[in-house]
Amino acid sequence: MSQPEGWVEQYLALHAQFRPVDASFMGLPGHDDQLPPVGEEALEHERQALANLLQQVEGNLQHPETAGERLDGWLLRSQLRVTLREAQERPRQHNPAFYTGEAAFAVISLLLPNERPTNTDAVLARLKAMPEFLATGTKTLEALNLPADWVERAQKEAEALEALLLRGLSKHPDYQAEWQEPAAQAAAAIQTFASALKPGDADPACGRDYLEFLMREAHALPYSAAEAEQRAQAAFETLGSELAEMARQLDPAKSWQEQLADLEQQHPDLDAVQTTYQDWNKRALDAAGGLVTPAREYGLAFEFLPEWAREAAGALYFLFYRSPPAEHPGDGSIYWIFSPGDDKAAYLRGQNIPFIKAVHAVHHGSIGHHTQNARARQAKSRLAQLGGTDCASGIAFLSAGTLVEGWACYTEDLLLEAPGFYTPQEELLLKQFEFRNAACCLADIRLHSGQWTLEQMRAFYRDEVGFAPGRVWAETTRNSIYPATRLMYWLGTQVIKELRTELDLAPQVFHDQLLSYGCAPVTLIADEMRRLNHQGNP
Structure with a gap:
């Protein structure tokens, strides 16, 4: 593997580590039992990891010879720059709908039909991880002035996730009885999360720059x-x-x-x-x-x-x-x-x-x-x-x-x-x-x-x-x-x-x-x- 190829795979490993639900949708292995790491420590870890890789990559991707290499080089720098600036200035963890969306699709991504059988153990692991994930989200968001519409969207998604956990899962053809109690606990956690959200008056615009x-x-x-x-x-x-x-x-x-x-x-x-x-x-x-x-x-x-x-x-x-x-x-x-x-x-x-x-x-x-x-x-x-x-x-x-x-x-x-x-x-x-x-x-x-x-x-x-x-x-x-x-x-x-x-x-x-x-x-x-x-x- 060439150095640019190694950097690409290193970036994908970071992406999967910090966005494991994305990894499930992409088909990247090894993360189907995980939810995104959250909290200030996790966010700082992500910032440092992205900055370190960007420092290695900047100025060192030289003379790509093919279209595939040129596109990979540009996309690698782009992803690192865009994701790092997002983490620094507009973190997804400061959006309440991030928590509801990731929690919902952490489960849904594993239930959608594809060529592989449903990973029932991974579904169970993600259900069990949901209460802590949401509790950390509540702690992260409680001091923030949140755009009121973002809160409303998250609350609508929370209601939908609760319906999935309490009534939808049991209708899935691969439903496992051992999912029932963790699903109920996750549903209670999503209720608590939604109830704790406080709509504010923050401007949702990102700014021209x-x-x-x-x-x-x-x-x-x-x-x-x-x-x-x-x-x-x-x-x-x-x-x-x-x-x-x-x-x-x-x-x-x-x-x-x-x-x-x-x-x-x-x-x-x-x-x-x-x-x-x-x-x-x-x-x-x-x-x-x-x-x-x-x-x-x-x-x-x-x-x-x-x-x-x-x-x-x-x-x-x-x-x-x-x-x-x-x-x-x-x-x-x-x-x-x-x-x-x-x-x-x-x-x-x-x-x-x-x-x-x-x-x-x-x-x-x-x-x-x-x-x-x-x-x-x-x-x-x-x-x-x-x-x-x-x-x-x-x-x-x-x-x-x-x-x-x-x-x-x-x-x-x-x-x-x-x-x-x-x-x-x-x-x-x-x-x-x-x-x-x-x-x-x-x-x-x-x-x-x-x-x-x-x-x-x-x-x-x-x-x-x-x-x-x-x-x-x-x-x-x-x-x-x-x-x-x-x-x-x-x-x-x-x-x-x-x-x-x-x-x-x-x-x-x-x-x-x-x-x-x-x-x-x-x-x-x-x-x-x-x-x-x-x-x-x-």
């Missing part, structure tokens, strides 16, 4: 927050005008909002929801011929959310499609379809065919995240294989975001190049998605640079962007916790579009090349593709 640090050091974006804001504002205005004009041409008597609401009536019968997902996923794979090589070799099974997870899933980061563990992905993964509740009519409106096509079949399934994840596992960069892994509260490495979400949003429009895949009314929906992503980029920057309060951001989403009222609070609270995450969707998509125009390759060649580099900042992948196609240097 920190935001630009993330844009530069995590996303490798070549422009300032002000320039990104200008670009997003211009796009927001242009896309808004295009949206209104498209709607006028389709039906001058109805606004775009009314026409999109009409699409909700185009839904399958209740007993045909599952087959509708399967059918449109297959059609998307077929429609992509000549545009990209889909991951047909890696299966995607559409199943209703299992009973053990149903009560808890709504308040947690429980995804429809979750990237499988890169270290042992098996030969396929599950795509969850959320089950109907009491209001069947509302459920079916949410399961409308245009939304299933664009979001479930394309963005998350078929050629979107599903193909992107399959290709990432074959990347030459070790860190780019792992960075896009879905973990307890988001992807493992923020640096993966412009590729992961940029690609998935880009693919929605890519199938406009497949004649007949979308109807004209569905094209209106795609335009609204792009309009919304530009708006969210704008809001991310304005919130975290201090131009907007959280309430101003929410008013923007409600009054100008058209988010469903029930989604506004969750969307904005999440964005307040994780700066520079919502901007990566629109900015990542723009880089891909601009690069495609610049290189002018055959569509399938361009898209297959793009995905071959794995989950790294899309601007760096663009540099590698320029090097390959202009200089012939892989």
